Amino acid sequence: MLIAERPMLVRRLARIVGSEPVAEDVAQSLYLRVQRVEDDPPINNKRSFLFRLASNLAVDHVRAEQSRARMQAEAQALLWSELAPPDPEQAASLNIELARVLKAAATLPEPTKSIFRLHRFEGLRQSEVAAHQGVSVTTVEKHVRRALAILRRARDGE
Template identity: 30%
Template sequence: MISDPRAAMADGDDEAARNDAFTRHAAAMRGPLLAYFRRRVHDATECEDLVQEVFLRLTIRGTPDHLDGANGYIFQTAASVLADRHRRRLVRHADDHVVMDTDMHGGSDFDPHRIAAGRQALFAAAAALLTMPERTRTIFLLKRLDGLRYQDIAVQIGISVSAVEKHVVRAMQHLMIHAGEER
């Protein structure tokens, strides 16, 4: 059976009018939605994004059949957006993140002169390490680079803890002497 084209057009006009009315109603709800999110979200900069997410979801889902419950539908969508935000933040541990304080941690200074000086100091330290007796160098590297305890080094090398301490002191003195010569 062929339906009446005028009836189909009238149904299309009714749906377009309903969509238009819902769009105007949703736009009027922007202020209350912002207030809703501001009460629930500590970061005020996110509120506008959350409102946009509500409008995006409303656009994707389409309009409800009846505009009588439009406010409830809109705020139900807002609650869903808020719940999704909360889940994302939990998974990403967003509340555990700390903003980097450049005063406390220093800025990123990529000054070429500073980088060159750092490389030069590193090469000087490596050269000084190579001029140490092998056993002293080994003990120093086990302590400073590997982070082993004096007792563990003593067991590994087969000497007393006191001897390990003396080797580390000698290595530090050797490095300080070579650092003084470089300046």
């Protein structure tokens, strides 16, 4: 029945979700869901059940997309919102903190300094850094953790 009703189902789903490609995805989900439906107790009107199930899946999909869009908008607002510029006292404190971190970064021991630079500033994955330096990934992880600990202590003025 699902195959016979598919064109009509996809049209109905497209009206609900607003897009034929998305309706096709929901129809595929419907196919998977129908495979799990048992006929105990017997379903009297299978066609009606099929269309109700399709509508429910489409509405669930729309709600999930709306929720996802809302969360994404909130995340974007948090990430890209304008921050108030720091007052002069905060700016001075931040400059001192930055100077401590830069000084600590400059004095990182080798190979911690090179490994940290390759991973964090040049964007190499840890496995790539390990191959480049001729060490294990575990060693790279250890050096990155060490560098972060040193920089964190410098930032905190320890």
